[in-house]
């Protein structure tokens with residue numbers, strides 16, 4: 001089930017993940033096609049709470065993606081599936097956003113950021129699926145797309161944190 005549906009179903013407190021998933025059904029081009037001059041860092045627009053949640057999520061996503069690489073090259077399909085699913089579900093943050101946080105978040109981030117996040121999580125679901133079906137070529141392809149999705153979002157929305165991306 002897609003995260004936005006899950007959130008709607010459960011009608012529970014909003015997570016960063018759920019809130020970011022809300023809204024736009026448009027697909028988004030990933031893979032570095034975004035020109036650097038359109039860069040518009042998102043972090044300064046966030047409340048301290050939201051910024052903290054986003055950074056925590058990023059650190060945990062990065063950790064999971066490194067572990068996925070190790071599992072991938074070891075042929076550990078079950079581990080890849082588990083980690084990709086964890087990224088998709090962003091479990092740790094699930095409970096931590098209040099309705100006010102959510103309001104602030106939606107007011108602060110541009111549509112494009114929501115779309116990039118959505119695309120990223122679609123890829124993590126595809127990676128988990130490929131791992132569950134034991135398709136290693138597909139896992140590698142989805143992993144490549146995932147890395148592209150990280151940098152595509154950073155180049156547009158996190159050049160304050162990663163200035164070399166705008167060089």
Ligand code: HEC
Pocket residue numbers: 042043051054055056058059061062065113116117118120146147149150151153154157158161
């Ligand atoms: C939808 C956009 C988006 C996607 C996708 C995304 N990031 Fe980020 N990331 C950000 C933003 C925005 C920041 C800057 C946060 C800040 O400085 O407050 C960031 C910051 C980070 C940081 C620094 C965290 C810190 O404590 O300063 C790391 C590490 C990171 N991302 C890793 C990743 C990895 C690895 C992926 C992919 C597996 C990824 N990100 C995907 C938007 C994204």
